[in-house]
Amino acid sequence: MTGVQLPRPEAQAGSVRTVIVALAANLGIALAKLAAAFVSGSSAMLAEGFHALADTGNEVILLVAQKRSEQPPDEDHPLGHGRAAYFWALIAALGVFVSGALLSIHQGVEELIHPGKATAFTLTYAVLGVSLVLESVSLLRAYRQLRQEATDFKREFIEYVDLSSDPIARAVFAEDAAAVVGNVIAGLGIGLRQLTGSAVPDAVAAVLIGLILGYVALELARRNGDFLLGRRAPPSVHEQVLHVIATQPGVRRVTELLVTFLGPHQLWVLARVEFEDRLDGAGVRSLVRTIEQDLTRSSRYIARVDVTVSPGPSAVQPADASPPFPGAQVRRGSNPGGPR
Secondary structure, eight states: OOOOOOOOOHHHHHHHHHHHHHHHHHHHHHHHHHHHHHOOOOOHHHHHHHHHHHHHHHHHHHHHHHHHTTTOOOOSSTOTTTHHHHHHHHIIIIIIIHHHHHHHHHHHHHHHHHHOOOOOHHHHHHHHHHHHHHHHHHHHHHHHHHHEEEEEHOHHHHHHHHHHOHHHHHHHHHHHHHHHHHHHHHHHHHHHHHHOSHHHHHHHHHHHHHHHHHHHHHHHHHHHHHHTTTTTTHHHHHHHHHHHHHHHEEEEEEEEEEEEETTTTTHHHHHHEEEOOOOHHHOOOOOOHHHHHHHHHHOOOEEEEEEEESSSSOOOOOOSSSSSOTTEEEEEEESSSSEE
């Protein structure tokens, strides 16, 4: 049966605004940090310049991810393009972040081996101070969006960030948090260099900034790769969808049920159902349409429903024993909820 496509949730529009705010902040920050690094000769400042460039490139790719994931289904992609968000977010994590991490670590190691002179400390502090303010504003924007979504889904903030199916808001929050920490580390490294006259603290700060970038890159890549492969919904969503289908008059049993992610905040329900013998062909078709319509009406996060007649006698087992599945959340009540 043909699935029903629903409009995308408002959360994705919020993600675009969050990316644009972060992009505007990081573009200016990257240029200022690179200029300050050139004047001062600070390795930590240069590493922060690489960091800001990585963030800027990442946000450009995230905007591409958002645009691609919004494209409607076509002949070659009948399930839509929702998972494109995970693909492009994965490319951003592996390409942009990792390159920034490697450049920062290389600069720190190079400074340790061949230390140079550092000057213009006042300029570096000024640039780091302004950067810290701007990146804190961007971080606050991402935090407010995620906190509101966490509140809507009745989840703790940290838990929601970790399990959210939205790769864009999660990436912006992670990169802004890393940027704020990076500014503090760079400031400490430069300050210790000014006090001691040694290039070691400055170089160590550059290496630490690179390690932070690398950690963020690997974590985002792991999470996006997981959803790109087709993450299934948590057992709580599975059980509520099963309840809606199994309690329909005329349904004998549900022999197979899969609830997986099509993209951020989008679920695909595939059900194989055994119907009562009293139903003729027209009755079965009518009941299938009713099931599809009830599920799509019950939750804006169910983007597609496909129900087929089961040829087998086996029944779906309860999913209570399954481990919690990241990226989705249901509202308490009789109707299925949706992914985060």
